[in-house]
Amino acid sequence: MFDTKPLLGEEAPSVYNTTHRRKTVYAVLKAVAVAILVVSALVYSGSSSHKPAPNKKNIIFMVTDGMGPASLSLARSFKQFRDDLPINDILALDRHLIGSSRTRSSSSLVTDSAAGATAFSCGLKSYNGAIGVDPSKNPCGTILEALKLQGYLTGLVVTTRITDATPAAFSSHVDYRFQEDLIAEQQLGEYPLGRMVDLIIGGGRCHFLPASVDGGCRADSRNLIKEYTENDIWSYVGNRQQFDELDGGKNVTLPLLGLLATSDIPYDIDRNPKQYPSLAEQVKVALTALSKATEDSDKGFFLLIEGSRIDHAGHHNDPSAQVREVLAYDEAYKEVLKFIEDSDVETVAVSTSDHETGGLVTSRQVSPSYPDYIWYPEVLLNCSHSGEFLTSKIVSFTRSNSDAKVVEDFITKEIFQNDMGIQDATAQEVKDVKENLSTPGQLLYVLNNMISLRSQTGWTTHGHSAVDVNIYGAVSNFGSIKTQLYQSAENVGLLGNHENIEIGKFMESVAGVDLSKITELLKDTKHHPSSVDEINANSFDQYHQTQ
Structure with a gap:
């Protein structure tokens, strides 16, 4: 009830004044009620001019390559110090922690990124070095492929080479991760299923160009960028200026091939913003473009996002680069959260790591005497x-x-x-x-x-460790996925502690697809190393201890 006393005053000396004032109050209340209805209607309809299909979904899978729990501690404390924040200030990721993941591969308690990503993409354990293949080196159907064949649009956004382990495991099938030339071909559509990816943004021009071309490193003479763009098969952006012309994703023609660096995009601590976009900028373009392209469809999109170079900072034992990479990823995660909040399509985002890198700890004993309880x-x-x-x-x-x-x-x-x-x-x-x-x-x-x-930052290795990694989740406040996300492992949810393959199974369940059916379609995929690569294959286990 509204308090009408201020309108009527302390006294009502006459019938006329009382009646007049009552009419005034009723008129005001009626105007307020109408205003509320109008505002409510605008809020309800303002996010979109159409209503999506009831079962339409967007699935966003995010990977913090090489980020363990200590990386969060390091970055959180660094940010608090840098920005003079209180001790209760936390990262966006921290607010969405729901579980943890065990990371072993089929060949070792300590996984590499290839096997880790294949666990997510195919929902099965494979050997270190495997890209979208099972332990017997048979191609396995991925969640990206399954959704593409259902009519979804798909995308990959990374800060490393697009042919590197994580994006490759969702979009290609090769026996060993070093087969990056072949991975590039498959990502553009050269295998039995045809083109499966609609949007690619990252580094790695090298494996799309022959060695005879500046910045190229392919072993053959093929110029994939020229082959696939000169006939408008793919639209292409190769630098910051062309990226900016995408207008935040509003001016994208799919399929889009965005190769913004010869190899990896520089660490965020080194990145020149006039030359390279941030991960958050790349994510915003991808989300806008995919959302816009699916707005009149009853199918949504699948997007893989990787904070790739957290892993490299771990391999290098570089704490200065490490904290900036984690914070850059946190900014990208905020873009995803904003998208979920603003979208009228049921959307789920799952973020986790393939493994931890470096054996990072936020302390270090620097002298033989009793250790200090501090880091700087x-x-x-x-x-x-x-x-x-x-x-x-x-x-x-x-x-x-x-x-x-x-x-x-x-x-x-x-x-x-x-x-x-x-x-x-x-x-x-x-x-x-x-x-x-x-x-x-x-x-x-x-x-x-x-x-x-x-x-006084500690490291135990230049390689990976077997420590459990965190799982984060965010989902729309409507639809059926929210309940499923927060269920225990027994109910194909992500609450609690899980094997990494259960994350892949969760996405398979949410999408309502059967990856085994996709596997059947991949039998004729060219995936073995060429004779030139056999030496690499034979020495793979030794070579990739640092990958």
């Missing part, structure tokens, strides 16, 4: 570039400067003090850098260890 995020903030960037910078400088004194001054002043924020470098550290100028891989580790040591 300010050290990471003071470092303005990744070890990868700085290694390249040092190597490039020393190639054109042979004077030992000039080189040493460059290392101590330009690299240590200006780029890394280290003012107390020791003579031994200078010596270590100088002794590894001809071995960039080792130089990278020397530089990153200087930051890790001073911040």
Whole structure:
């Protein structure tokens, strides 16, 4: 009830005044009621000019390659320090934690990214190195393929090469992850099912171009970009300017091939925003484009999003790059949350990691004495570039400067003090850098260890670990998926602790597809290494310990 006393006043001295004032109150109440109805109608209808089919769905699967629970702790504390935030400030991901995943492959307790991604895409365990194939090297149907054949649109958005393990496992089938030339061909449609992907945004031009072309690395002479774009089979963007012309996804012609870097897109700490879009920008374009393209369809879309280079920072033991990569992914996750909130199509987003990389811990004993209970995020903030960037910078400088004194001054002043924020470098550290100028891989580790040591950030390996990883989930407030998402493993939900294949099974269940039927269609897929690759295949287990 409204309080009418302020309108009527403390007293009503006459019948006329009382009646008049009552009519005024009723008129005001009627106007308010009409306004409420109008606003409600606008809110209800404003998000879309049409009503989607009752069973229409969007499925968004997000992968934080190499991110374990400690990565969240590191990034959260770093952000609180950097932005002067209270201790109860948390990441967007933190608000959506629903479970955890066990990550072993069929060949090892410690998985690689290929087997980890195949567990998600095919819902089965396979060996380290497997891309969309089972332990017997038979192609297995993926969730992306199943949905495409049902009429969904599909997309891949990553920050590494688009032919790298995670996107490849959803969109191709090869025995070994190093077969990136063949992966590129399959992603464009060269296998029994034809083209399965409608939108590709990431790095990796290298495997679409012959080695004879600048930036190319294919073993054959094929120029896939030219083959697939000159006849308008695919639309193509290859740089920041062309990406910006997509107008946030409003000006996209599908299928879209977006190859924004020769290899991997630079770490976020190094990324020049005038040259490369952020992961969040890529995600926004993909979501807008796919949503727009499906608005008049009774089918939605499937989108894979990967924060790929969290893994690389772990391999490099680079805490400065690590925290920026996690925060960049968190911004991309916010874009997904906003899309879900604004969409009138039932949408579910599941985010998890294929494995943890680096054996990261937010502490480190730096002396034989009793350890300090502390770590220093300010050290990471003071470092303005990744070890990868700085290694390249040092190597490039020393190639054109042979004077030992000039080189040493460059290392101590330009690299240590200006780029890394280290003012107390020791003579031994200078010596270590100088002794590894001809071995960039080792130089990278020397530089990153200087930051890790001073911040007291701990690492146990340059490879992967078997630690359980987190599962995050977000879903529309309407439709049937919400209940299913928060069910236990026994009910094909994601609440609690799971094997990684159960995440793949969850997507299969939500989509209402049968991956085994897709597997039957893939028997004639070319997936074995060529004779040239046999040596690589034979040495694969040793070579990919660091992948």
